Amino acid sequence: MSLEFISLDDRKIIDGPDDKLMQISPAKYRMPLEIMEKSMRDSWFHWDVQLVDDLRDFRSLDSKTQRTIQMDLGFLSNLDGIQLNTLANSIGRYITAPEYRMALVRQTYEEEIHVLTYDRMITSLDMDPIETYNLFLTDELLRAKNEHIIKMAELLGDDYSSENFVRAIAANQALEGVYFQMGFKVFYVIHKRGKMGGSAQNIRYIQRDEASHLRIFNSMWHDLRKERPELFTTEVLKDCREAIKQAALMEVQWGQHIIQGGILGLTNEIVEGGVKFNANQVVRAVGLEPVFPEATKDPLAWTDTYLREHGIETNFFEQKVLDYEDKPLEW
Numbered sequence: 001m002s003l004e005f006i007s008l009d010d011r012k013i014i015d016g017p018d019d020k021l022m023q024i025s026p027a028k029y030r031m032p033l034e035i036m037e038k039s040m041r042d043s044w045f046h047w048d049v050q051l052v053d054d055l056r057d058f059r060s061l062d063s064k065t066q067r068t069i070q071m072d073l074g075f076l077s078n079l080d081g082i083q084l085n086t087l088a089n090s091i092g093r094y095i096t097a098p099e100y101r102m103a104l105v106r107q108t109y110e111e112e113i114h115v116l117t118y119d120r121m122i123t124s125l126d127m128d129p130i131e132t133y134n135l136f137l138t139d140e141l142l143r144a145k146n147e148h149i150i151k152m153a154e155l156l157g158d159d160y161s162s163e164n165f166v167r168a169i170a171a172n173q174a175l176e177g178v179y180f181q182m183g184f185k186v187f188y189v190i191h192k193r194g195k196m197g198g199s200a201q202n203i204r205y206i207q208r209d210e211a212s213h214l215r216i217f218n219s220m221w222h223d224l225r226k227e228r229p230e231l232f233t234t235e236v237l238k239d240c241r242e243a244i245k246q247a248a249l250m251e252v253q254w255g256q257h258i259i260q261g262g263i264l265g266l267t268n269e270i271v272e273g274g275v276k277f278n279a280n281q282v283v284r285a286v287g288l289e290p291v292f293p294e295a296t297k298d299p300l301a302w303t304d305t306y307l308r309e310h311g312i313e314t315n316f317f318e319q320k321v322l323d324y325e326d327k328p329l330e331w
Helices: 030-041 052-060 063-089 098-125 129-131 140-152 162-179 181-192 197-227 233-261 268-284 301-307
Strands: none
Touching: 030 197, 052 098, 052 197, 052 301, 063 098, 063 129, 063 140, 063 162, 063 181, 063 233, 098 129, 098 197, 098 268, 129 197, 129 301, 140 162, 162 181, 162 197, 162 233, 162 301, 181 197, 181 268, 181 301, 233 268
16 A cells, blocks of 8 residues: 545545544544543543442342342443454444544443453452353343344444444444443442442443443544435434334343342333433434433433532533543542
């Protein structure tokens, strides 16, 4: 390949020229760089949070709630591994804009931190890591859910098309904005009972990262729609909306499955209402119609307090970057 000058007008998110040099000044796409730089200021590590008291709290819980936590961690630990591979080996391969490529590399690194954090939580709670990580071998619902997510993650495969890239963005919005969310809220529900504060803090760090990840893909959607409006056909938009809806239906089923009829603070109705409201927020952020018009209230709205950083609430679903003080999260 011979090197040549690439103008900003020629630079494209996908299907554009690529000289491998990653020139970002001047930048064409500012939003992914702003999101990336904020995530760097918010850096944290899997060893930052003390979990000794969490083991004591975990052992004080009833066996049903303990099982809910183990099943929750089994899925969450799987999910970040799937996303790490998707970013590194699938969607990242086709991005030609250096601003978005760099942002996704940073996101991939954060998924690695999440994998390590879930592993530390599992072992610190004295769970069998082999059993927990491989729950999909004995739980058919988890196996089906993982297989569906992997299928969506491999949507591009070797049969790349620009239209399928748009669908892949929606699949990532489903992963970041739908699949993780009830798993996070299980820990907030337990922390509301005064239990497992270290685990809730870890989840809070992870959820802050996932907020930035969702913003990256929302920004990519909006920028690509301006750049390549012909890709956003009625059929493609229908498929994208359906991907979010299917993710939500699977998440409702899984959330109800792990609470086994209900635990203190969570019922089947709360799970369904929370997931469906959440899915509506995801599609609204990219200008699509709600997938569940009946879900107008969030029964878990109180968990929004866990997204507040230094008294300022993050808007999890918008692409806007908010500035905070550069210091660790506080309770």
